[in-house]
Amino acid sequence: DSGVTQTPKHLITATGQRVTLRCSPRSGDLSVYWYQQSLDQGLQFLIQYYNGEERAKGNILERFSAQQFPDLHSELNLSSLELGDSALYFCASSAGADSSSYEQYFGPGTRLTVT
Amino acid sequence: GQNIDQPTEMTATEGAIVQINCTYQTSGFNGLFWYQQHAGEAPTFLSYNVLDGLEEKGRFSSFLSRSKGYSYLLLKELQMKDSASYLCAVRDRGQNFVFGPGTRLSVLP
Numbered sequence: 001d002s003g004v005t006q007t008p009k010h011l012i013t014a015t016g017q018r019v020t021l022r023c024s025p026r027s028g029d030l031s032v033y034w035y036q037q038s039l040d041q042g043l044q045f046l047i048q049y050y051n052g053e054e055r056a057k058g059n060i061l062e063r064f065s066a067q068q069f070p071d072l073h074s075e076l077n078l079s080s081l082e083l084g085d086s087a088l089y090f091c092a093s094s095a096g097a098d099s100s101s102y103e104q105y106f107g108p109g110t111r112l113t114v115t
Numbered sequence: 116g117q118n119i120d121q122p123t124e125m126t127a128t129e130g131a132i133v134q135i136n137c138t139y140q141t142s143g144f145n146g147l148f149w150y151q152q153h154a155g156e157a158p159t160f161l162s163y164n165v166l167d168g169l170e171e172k173g174r175f176s177s178f179l180s181r182s183k184g185y186s187y188l189l190l191k192e193l194q195m196k197d198s199a200s201y202l203c204a205v206r207d208r209g210q211n212f213v214f215g216p217g218t219r220l221s222v223l224p
Contacts, residue, residue: 002157033212043158043202045212056210090157098210102146106157 003027004107006091012113018079021110025072025093031055032074033094033104034066038087049074050097078112086114117141119215121203126221127193135188135201135218143208149177149188150202152217158202161188190220198222 003026013019025032034046036059045058049068060066063081068074078085088111092104119139127133139147146165150158164170164179164186176189190197203215 002159035212042216043204043214045214048210058211098145102148102163103160106159109157 002105002107004091004093004105006089006107006110008110009108010111010113012115013081014115015081015083017081017114018077019081019112021076021078021089021091021112023074023076023091023093023107025074025091026105029093029095029105030072031094031097032068032072033092034060034074034076035090035092036087037090037109038084041087043090046076055097081114083114086112088112117205117207117213119203119205119213121201121215121218123216124219124221126223129193129195129222129224131193132189132191133193133220135190135203135220137186137188137203137215139184139186139203139205139213139215141205141207141213144181145206145208145210147177147179147186148204148206148212149175149186150204151199152202153199161201193222195222195224 005024007022030051033048037043046060048056052068066076088109090109092106094104149161152158162177169178174191179186200217200219202217
């Protein structure tokens, strides 16, 4: 158990819909990272937040957005869903903002299926 | 563009040593990471290199050469539980993480 929690574990929804994925980091960690993993694209970095502020942005679509709240939990919002958005979405946390705090702890993931 | 290459699959025997190579071309460099991922599970952190040389951690070691854009992960005394995918990732100048496709390692008895 990494100490990172994600809800829900599974989500099935239809094209065009909007969903919210939630992540709670390990106690004391200030950074939250979001990743997408699909069979054809591998693991892709989406975005990082550090203490409520956006820190780094990767391959995140405009239809997707994220935020980190004062209690440090984070939410990833996916809208106008397409079949290709079906994937495993992982959240990870680390103590600091940059590579000096390099060890990331991954949550169990949310499996999103868009039908 | 940014690119990370790893072999797709490798096979080794229990008790042996295996080396998984990773080459990268990225926009800047802020560290190289190795992760282990068992099927159906989340990745787990194995190692981090930011300076050239070898980092050893128990049965696992990771090497980095920044001038060659090259790293390897060395697994010694292989065990059946080491059968997993191994992901190489680089953090670039913009603090983005770029992942390789992963190497699926099968350890045979």
